[in-house]
Amino acid sequence: MPDTSTAQEVKHIRPTPETRVFSPVAVVASCVGFVLIGALQALYGPAIPAFRDEFGLSPSAAGLGLSAHFVGGVVGVLLFDRLYGRLGNRRILGTSYLLMALGAAGFALAPNWPAGLAAALLAGLGFGGIDYGLNQLFAVGFGHRSTAMLNILNAHFGVGAILGPALIAAVGAEHYPALFLAFAAANLPLLLCLRGVRDQAPQPATGATGSEVGGSALGRSLGSVLAVFVALYVLHVGIEAGVGGWEPTHLETVGYGAGAAATATSVYWLMMTVGRFLVAPIALRYPPRTIITVSCAGMTVCLLLASVPRLAPYAYAGVGLFIAPIFPTGLPWLHAAAPRARRAGALVIAASMIGGVVAGPALGKAIEWSGVRAVPLLLCAVSALCLLATLWLIRATRSNSPSP
Incomplete structure (x- = not known):
């Protein structure tokens, strides 16, 4: 039996105006946010030669910048998951954007490498909150279109990942602080778009994705x-x-x-x-x-x-x-x-x-x-x-x- 017939069996739950999680402006802002987190992650690698020259680092020590970012990302995901449903979606996303902006600015202005690593960890914390928060909301916020919208959202992460190294190549690795500062500033206008995000998202329901029916696993825990x-x-x-x-x-x-x-x-x-x-x-x-x-x-x-x-x-x-x-x-x-x-x-x-x-x-x-x-x-x-x-x-x- 083809999968399309299975999909057609499901009664899709379409968001009504009352249950809509994102306004059109908030959708666009979310995609821009994913461009920014993709660019941030991709900026560290091409800037490594400049880190090494500025702080006198070995290759392995310079590579710790991206590692600190990822550690912060994992902590951010787990932390904001604990807060999900308690603080409200706008506060979680707003805090994440601010942490990412502060971390990026701190990394650009860091006087020494330990301070730079601490800033990368802070930026990663906000990165994890945005990655988790927007993926979670897009997964439940568009009814049968959630899978399509998640792919579009994550495609914009790839746009940022391509854009970041291109910017480093254009301005030179030695100017990485300016790029990190520009990135930090670009986060701030997104805070104004959070009013278009519903503060409490609907819970995922059976058939809400237009794919599998129900949550019971056949004989599996x-x-x-x-x-x-x-x-x-x-x-x-x-x-x-x-x-x-x-x-x-x-x-x-x-x-x-x-x-x-x-x-x-x-x-x-x-x-x-x-x-x-x-x-x-x-x-x-x-x-x-x-x-x-x-x-x-x-x-x-x-x-x-x-x-x-x-x-x-x-x-x-x-x-x-x-x-x-x-x-x-x-x-x-x-x-x-x-x-x-x-x-x-x-x-x-x-x-x-x-x-x-x-x-x-x-x-x-x-x-x-x-x-x-x-x-x-x-x-x-x-x-x-x-x-x-x-x-x-x-x-x-x-x-x-x-x-x-």
């Missing part, structure tokens, strides 16, 4: 379902970070020049952004389980093809296209599968950040054993695990309702 969702997020973000970090080295190892390898990696990130925009209309017709299954299968095939040197740059671009919908599309599926597990969204978002942190050292150790040429095959094995996790979740969250 809720804990098992959440554990597999977390595993899926850790693994797929590990692949995302692994390709972004090791694609240039792998391509150079198999014979491509440094310039071609760098360009191919940029195309990979671009395809991730394009993929999220492209899947938005598809998400209106097909349920999340179908989209994620196709994404994991396509990602696995592309990583296998990336082991062929002649195909590698194109295959990595395909990985970017297929991996793009997994993060935003999985959240509505999770909310439908576990509507009573209030902290489920926070767990998988925090897991995605942890996956990005752990991927580098874990993949690096595996490469020490097997060599750089094995990078796509190692990632292919991880992608196959993502596909197996998805198939398990399909069985575990399938509706008890009979198919027509």
Whole structure:
């Protein structure tokens, strides 16, 4: 039975004017907010040479800036999850924007590296609050369009991730303080748009995403379902970070020049952004389980093809296209599968950040054993695990309702 018929069985819950979570202005402001958090995360790496010159840092010490940002992000997700439903959505988002602005400004003006790390941690705290808060609200705030809107929201993160390094390249790494200050200032106008955010969002309800019916898992405990969702997020973000970090080295190892390898990696990130925009209309017709299954299968095939040197740059671009919908599309599926597990969204978002942190050292150790040429095959094995996790979740969250 095709998935489209399953989706059509569900009576979609469309937000009425009284229950609408975002005004049109607030939707636009939220997308701008995701551009800003994408740019912030992407600014640290290209600015590392300037950090090292200014503070006399080793490469590993300079890399702690992004690590502090991610640590703050995980803490921000977990902290604001505890406050979700208590403070109100406007206060949570407003506090997050202010923390991110203060952290970015503090990083730009830091007199020494410890102060810079503290500021990066503060900026990451706000980053985590915005990432969690907006993803959570978009997952429940648009009825059957939530999956499509989440993909559009997260596509704007990719726009920022592309924009950040481009700005560093345009003005020079030595001028990174000006960019961080400009970023901090750009957060402030978004505070004025928070009046268009409903202070108390509706709770996720059965069928609210237009995908899976109900929250009961067939013979599976809720804990098992959440554990597999977390595993899926850790693994797929590990692949995302692994390709972004090791694609240039792998391509150079198999014979491509440094310039071609760098360009191919940029195309990979671009395809991730394009993929999220492209899947938005598809998400209106097909349920999340179908989209994620196709994404994991396509990602696995592309990583296998990336082991062929002649195909590698194109295959990595395909990985970017297929991996793009997994993060935003999985959240509505999770909310439908576990509507009573209030902290489920926070767990998988925090897991995605942890996956990005752990991927580098874990993949690096595996490469020490097997060599750089094995990078796509190692990632292919991880992608196959993502596909197996998805198939398990399909069985575990399938509706008890009979198919027509």
